[in-house]
């Protein structure tokens with residue numbers, strides 16, 4: 169059997185980067201400013217220039233980026249915060265960590281992003297119930313594609329809610345002329361190694377056009393400092409991006425645009441050669457995706473996954489269960505009518521190997537194995 173294909177091949181990227189990372193690390197070791205060293209500011213400036221000059225506040229990880237934002241917004245007990253049910257746990261977890269209540273909203277079955285209709289119904293039901301005060305929305309740009317911000321921002325305006333864009337999977341994508349990281353009142357991303365822009369460890373960032381909010385976030389990430397570290401004006405925390413990770417990310421950013429082109433080419437080829445036999449991803453009119461995941465959908469998901477695994481092709485299921493059905497979250501409110509589209513997606517989605525260095529031979533192996541399996545099922549009439 170041929171070698172296994174990597175789901176995400178960070179070693180191939182490492183080869184592409186050559187000695188640049190080693191040199192960048194050596195530079196940090198030489199100056200020794202490991203906490204908030206010069207590379208952190210340089211990275212924030214580089215990210216700002218990619219997000220319409222937003223204020224950028226880097227931090228320890230994408231989960232902290234969300235939590236710090238919620239704290240800067242003043243989210244508190246009694247607040248209802250609307251989150252999609254079909255996402256990574258961090259999106260809802262942070263709501264609970266600040267003492268607010270997540271209200272789970274269903275997704276649009278075509279894009280997997282938050283459904284405007286379910287969101288409207290959830291807000292109305294929360295108001296009617298009266299126990300919680302609707303406060304904000306955290307749309308997630310799932311698999312690398314922006315949520316429908318035209319719809320979400322209109323709903324937020326009508327209801328006086330803030331919007332926090334969870335762009336952990338979408339940094340680099342856009343909706344028309346607007347870039348991911350610039351939607352809502354603030355946006356967050358993650359530099360977890362497997363994300364499209366990944367570090368060699370944890371990292372995250374917050375983006376906002378609001379200078380005052382950015383100042384508050386800078387304070388919160390260093391123990392709520394005022395004039396200096398020993399003047400505490402907020403109850404903050406310790407959540408800084410390591411200088412070493414910033415130095416690594418600065419090097420990776422130099423490849424990022426070429427990597428996004430490559431991801432787009434691979435996704436287009438997958439779609440061209442698979443769309444007649446499985447459901448391939450739908451990207452909204454005018455939107456782009458950074459393909460954090462290339463996710464297909466089929467009723468024969470589990471059998472297909474097993475067949476691919478036997479052929480040395482790794483796959484992943486993002487996500488096997490909506491958050492509203494996870495034991496930690498079953499007590500929280502769900503939109504009227506529940507989350508049927510999230511349930512259906514959880515049963516049928518399958519993410520394929522996707523990274524910028526997946527060559528055509530490897531792509532063909534994935535494509536051929538999927539086609540062979542689905543066509544054999546059709547022949548046996550199952």
Ligand SMILES: *Cc1c(COP(=O)(O)O)cnc(C)c1O
Pocket residue numbers: 229230231232255256258259308334336337357358359360370371372
């Ligand atoms: C990865 C991810 C996060 C959390 O990022 P970490 O850096 O791992 O803390 C949050 N939301 C979504 C949608 C993610 O995919």
